[in-house]
Amino acid sequence: MSVRVNLLPREFEERSRQRRMVGVGVLVVAAWAALLAFVLLGQLGAVNDAKDERDTAQAEVNRLQAEVQSLAAFQDLADRLNATNAILTTAMDEEVSWAQILNNLALSVPTTASLTTFDGALNEGAPAANEVFTENDAADVGFLNVSGYSTERFAPGVESVLLRFGQVDSFFQQYLSNAAQAEIGDVGVTNFDAEVRLDEDNRTGRYADGLPEVTR
Structure with a gap:
């Protein structure tokens, strides 16, 4: 050890x-x-x-x-x-289609009547104070003044003209301002003057959704 x-x-x-x-x-x-x-x-x-x-x-x-x-x-x-x-x-x-208005006017005149003159205008601002015949100012956009004659005399000739005006959807408040017996050649006629109000259905409405887009 x-x-x-x-x-x-x-x-x-x-x-x-x-x-x-x-x-x-x-x-x-x-x-x-x-x-x-x-x-x-x-x-x-x-x-x-x-x-x-x-x-x-x-x-x-x-x-x-x-x-x-x-x-x-x-x-x-x-x-x-x-x-x-x-x-x-x-x-x-506010654009109104006068082409549509004149077309409706032409289609509404019966064959026994003829228009000799007509004129129309659009409202500017509020209706005049003496326009007591207008029922709805908001829908009243203008008027037509028409003159013509009917070969069926006042009744039923001129009455039918007013009734036909009343059947147009965009016309309203049509009334007779003057009527007189007359003759054209050897034919007895009734001359008449009437006014028709135009409602807002006569507006084109083509720009209600804005202007169309420009495409290139």
């Missing part, structure tokens, strides 16, 4: 133990520092990525703002066009 005998002083052994502890501590500190450095580098990378994303987003915002500014002139043009269309639509809202 061999026996190991430590001949070194106890102080030397203590210093050796302390040096080993210091070495372990240094290794621990170094490992901790390395870990902190790794974490710090990761954080710096995340910060840089965030900055890059921010710069990219800011560049996109700047681009969009530039586009918006470049389109401002077109928006102004569109606003002016819409305003002009609104003015035209309002102005044309």
Whole structure:
């Protein structure tokens, strides 16, 4: 059996133990520092990525703002066009189809009567105070004055003319202002003057939904 005998002083052994502890501590500190450095580098990378994303987003915002500014002139043009269309639509809202009125007038005259003259006009503003025959001012857009004759005398000739006027949907409040016996050659006739009111069905209404779009 061999026996190991430590001949070194106890102080030397203590210093050796302390040096080993210091070495372990240094290794621990170094490992901790390395870990902190790794974490710090990761954080710096995340910060840089965030900055890059921010710069990219800011560049996109700047681009969009530039586009918006470049389109401002077109928006102004569109606003002016819409305003002009609104003015035209309002102005044309009162448009009346005289072709429709004259066609209805021609179709309503019986074969035993003829018109010699006629004239018409649209209302401007409120009806005159002496127009006591108008039932509905809101629907009254104008009038027709007609003169003519009937070969069937007053009854049933002139009466049938007034009745036929009353059958036209866009005519109303027809009345006789004058009637007189006369002759054309050897034929007895009745001359007459009458007035017919025109309602809002005579409006074209073609711009009620706005002006038509221009296509290219």
